[in-house]
């Protein structure tokens with residue numbers, strides 16, 4: 152099977168590197184980008200092929216991944232109709248907000264389309280990837296896409312009506328987690344610990360806490376209660392976080408990302 156990528160930025164680089172590190176032959180991968188320089192650089196790093204145009208990528212590929220920013224789709228898809236109609240590849244979009252219906256409207260009729268939301272932890276094989284598809288996708292095609300994204304982490308099918316929600320907690324919220332760890336490390340720095348050491352400790356603690364939530368089956372607040380000794384230190388921090396609006400800030404951040412995802416979906420931005 153031959154794989155094409157239109158766009159060669161952060162996300163596509165992580166996917167192609169994941170694929171080629173996990174048994175996919177770069178010779179079967181075709182990449183283009185706006186400047187072509189970034190596609191050439193990525194292709195060289197992975198033993199893949201760089202192409203001058205998206206049309207060349209489509210002609211060479213059974214699966215075409217649309218790896219450009221969402222608003223760029225409207226710019227490029229009209230000019231690629233004939234190439235898609237001639238080859239009829241499986242189309243995979245990783246664009247935030249762009250629905251299966253939008254993609255179907257902007258591609259030739261009856262194309263098989265898969266919508267995927269990975270996250271940047273793909274760079275270390277730790278993405279939490281969501282996937283949904285239209286009725287034209289065969290079971291074999293779906294398995295092929297799942298296998299590709301399994302090279303960069305876990306893959307779960309998500310119904311499209313929850314895809315925006317997934318995109319917040321699976322795609323964007325990694326940035327919130329990075330911010331939380333950095334804030335902890337910065338506070339530790341303020342108290343005198345070297346930042347690098349503090350960041351490692353904060354990251355290990357978040358990793359352990361994530362495993363605890365996943366493996367113990369206990370509700371997070373039950374775990375919070377187990378950390379808070381009566382009259383102890385932790386409860387001071389927990390009540391301070393509540394007083395400073397920690398949960399409200401997280402919920403507001405979630406709502407803001409979801410709203411932007413919806414705006415992109417409605418073509419308002």
Ligand SMILES: NC(=O)C1=CN([C@@H]2O[C@H](COP(=O)(O)OP(=O)(O)OC[C@H]3O[C@@H](n4cnc5c(N)ncnc54)[C@H](OP(=O)(O)O)[C@@H]3O)[C@@H](O)[C@H]2O)C=CC1
Pocket residue numbers: 157158159160161162163183184185186187188189190205218219220221223226227245246247268269270271322
């Ligand atoms: N970053 C993330 O964490 C995630 C991103 N996504 C989605 O992935 C997509 C890409 O995001 P990201 O990788 O961050 O973006 P980047 O800005 O890193 O990459 C965008 C790529 O698109 C290329 N491009 C722009 N215009 C064209 C064009 N007309 N023809 C061909 N290629 C073009 C650019 O080319 P050049 O390099 O030459 O400028 C660049 O390689 C987005 O739709 C985003 O929603 C999804 C999940 C997570």
Ligand SMILES: O=C(O)[C@@H]1CCC=N1
Pocket residue numbers: 247318322323
């Ligand atoms: O910020 C973005 O638009 C993309 C989608 C999810 C993560 N990054």
